[in-house]
Amino acid sequence: MGSGSGSGSGSSAAAALPGEGDEGGALPLPLLLALVLVLPAAAAWLAEWRRRRRRFVRLGDRLPGPRGLPLLGNALSFLGANEDVFQTVYRMCFEDSAVVRLWIGPRLLVFLVDPRDVELVLGSNEHLDKSAEYRFFEPWLGDGLLISSGSKWRAHRRLIAPAFHQHVLKGFVPLFAAHGRALVERLRAHAAAGGGAPFDVHGPLGAATVDILLETAMGVTKETDGVNGCEYAAAVIKLCDILHMRHTRLWLRPDWLFRLSSLGREQARLLRVVHGLTEQVIRRKKEEMQLANWREFLPEQVARVEYIGWQQNHAEQVQTPKDDLDEQDENDVGEKRRLAFLDMLLESTDDGQALTDDEIKEEVDTIMFEGHDTTAAASSFFLSLMGIHQDIQERAVQELRSIFGCSSRPATFDDVQQMKFLERCILETLRMYPPVPVVARQLKRDLQLASSDLVVPAGCTVVVGTYRVHRREDLYPHADAFDPDRFLADAEAAQRRHYYSFLAFSAGPRSCVGRKYAMLKLKILLSTILRNFKIYSDIEEKDFRLTGDIILKRAEGFQIRLEQRQEKNLTPAA
Numbered sequence: 001m002g003s004g005s006g007s008g009s010g011s012s013a014a015a016a017l018p019g020e021g022d023e024g025g026a027l028p029l030p031l032l033l034a035l036v037l038v039l040p041a042a043a044a045w046l047a048e049w050r051r052r053r054r055r056f057v058r059l060g061d062r063l064p065g066p067r068g069l070p071l072l073g074n075a076l077s078f079l080g081a082n083e084d085v086f087q088t089v090y091r092m093c094f095e096d097s098a099v100v101r102l103w104i105g106p107r108l109l110v111f112l113v114d115p116r117d118v119e120l121v122l123g124s125n126e127h128l129d130k131s132a133e134y135r136f137f138e139p140w141l142g143d144g145l146l147i148s149s150g151s152k153w154r155a156h157r158r159l160i161a162p163a164f165h166q167h168v169l170k171g172f173v174p175l176f177a178a179h180g181r182a183l184v185e186r187l188r189a190h191a192a193a194g195g196g197a198p199f200d201v202h203g204p205l206g207a208a209t210v211d212i213l214l215e216t217a218m219g220v221t222k223e224t225d226g227v228n229g230c231e232y233a234a235a236v237i238k239l240c241d242i243l244h245m246r247h248t249r250l251w252l253r254p255d256w257l258f259r260l261s262s263l264g265r266e267q268a269r270l271l272r273v274v275h276g277l278t279e280q281v282i283r284r285k286k287e288e289m290q291l292a293n294w295r296e297f298l299p300e301q302v303a304r305v306e307y308i309g310w311q312q313n314h315a316e317q318v319q320t321p322k323d324d325l326d327e328q329d330e331n332d333v334g335e336k337r338r339l340a341f342l343d344m345l346l347e348s349t350d351d352g353q354a355l356t357d358d359e360i361k362e363e364v365d366t367i368m369f370e371g372h373d374t375t376a377a378a379s380s381f382f383l384s385l386m387g388i389h390q391d392i393q394e395r396a397v398q399e400l401r402s403i404f405g406c407s408s409r410p411a412t413f414d415d416v417q418q419m420k421f422l423e424r425c426i427l428e429t430l431r432m433y434p435p436v437p438v439v440a441r442q443l444k445r446d447l448q449l450a451s452s453d454l455v456v457p458a459g460c461t462v463v464v465g466t467y468r469v470h471r472r473e474d475l476y477p478h479a480d481a482f483d484p485d486r487f488l489a490d491a492e493a494a495q496r497r498h499y500y501s502f503l504a505f506s507a508g509p510r511s512c513v514g515r516k517y518a519m520l521k522l523k524i525l526l527s528t529i530l531r532n533f534k535i536y537s538d539i540e541e542k543d544f545r546l547t548g549d550i551i552l553k554r555a556e557g558f559q560i561r562l563e564q565r566q567e568k569n570l571t572p573a574a
């Protein structure tokens, strides 16, 4: 007892020692405060997050879509070869309904194919941010125009759009024509090497479009820079392949896991190739500018603006909403100095508008990618279709005969304005085989659809199914038929069509900044090829194996045969 009470009094004595009890039992004041403040805040945040997530899932599940697995959702549908994935996604997302949702793990993807719904997304100044899927481009394109957002995107778009002004483009016509002739020689060599057997025309077209971009937008020549366009184009194709796999395979999404994989190592190698080229291009251009008194050097690269009353009928014969490119061309009065793309970026730093070296590199990488693979795919599909539809090829050639008569001269800007049927053939190619088959946006706030009473929740990825919109029977009757005349401006169906029915170059504020450049280049290159060769295809359209690894392609390659045209008067002089 005594010892019991002794020990009892001992412990009460210990408890009475000043300060000792506080240090052992209570928490220090800052920690206590943090807990009192942070814990409830964290709990409130978690509750709010759960409420929002539940609402997100509820709204997402209300949208029509295939059943998925717990946790994985529909992720397993994206397994397999790229061409199989394209078919599966097409079947699941586009065949039955105007709106379809898929769950890729916790991520919600909502596919839209009704032009009224598409307008709400692409036409909006609010839903301008690219979806999270675009982040896989970052190691390659940095935060360039394709993926940047907010004030950076706005400022760079304003800066870059004038580099694609009609008057700059006019100055490129002789270069496009010269490259057209060089391409014809390259194709002739390919055809001869194979003894007239079919060959994949995408390779030579890809290399040619890289060379053209270098000489026009970047203002450097292949000869002076020893740049290898073929190597660059091949690296881009492989990079797109890897990016596409990261979109569809959940385990490749985390950066750290991807970097450890063999694909991560391969991407690092390919990036050295593409960045090597852009760094070389910028370095060369800077050296050139320093060497020459560069104020004197500029006029060669600059197309000066004379106001010549540009008519609206120069534009593609398709009704699309006007964008900033149209506005800058239409409102152009008086004489202004216009610079080609890279000159303009470098001069902007000189003017104190301060694009950093990294920003310049990002934009050069972006233009090199966006500007080359898209046009290579478009022209490859065009030649395939010409090879299949001999009657249409003949009509296009007749038009060229009516423009060039007996002359073998290269195409001029005025000739291009007369290539109306060729333009319709290109537009119809872009309708049936849009090089960018889908575009995606991050939804900033809930979207009440126009086509139904469904609501798409904020935070999801909205995927605009360009390929599917272009194949809708209600917009394009006999949609699977190649019919360039559906783009006749006065055709009844064309008049009735919704503005957001033709989306090859996207539409709205974030439409393709190189649209006019692309159309001009395509018309000159493709007319030059048609004037030289008769094109054949042994594969019919129904046997095309489409694959959509970022850019739409044919898995079997773009196999065509070429036969030299006999008419001398159609062959432009070398």
Ligand code: HEM
Binding pocket: 145, 146, 147, 157, 217, 366, 367, 370, 371, 372, 374, 375, 378, 434, 435, 436, 438, 439, 440, 503, 504, 505, 506, 509, 510, 511, 512, 513, 514, 515, 517, 518
């Ligand atoms: C047939 C050829 C082309 C097609 C079909 C095409 C298509 C497109 C599409 C659909 C977009 C929107 C992409 C998205 O939102 O994810 C886009 C954006 C863009 N394109 Fe093109 N393009 C072509 C040629 C070009 C060329 C030749 C250039 C430059 C020389 C170019 C530069 C760009 C840029 C910089 C963007 C990003 C614009 C922005 O976000 O503000 N494109 N293109």
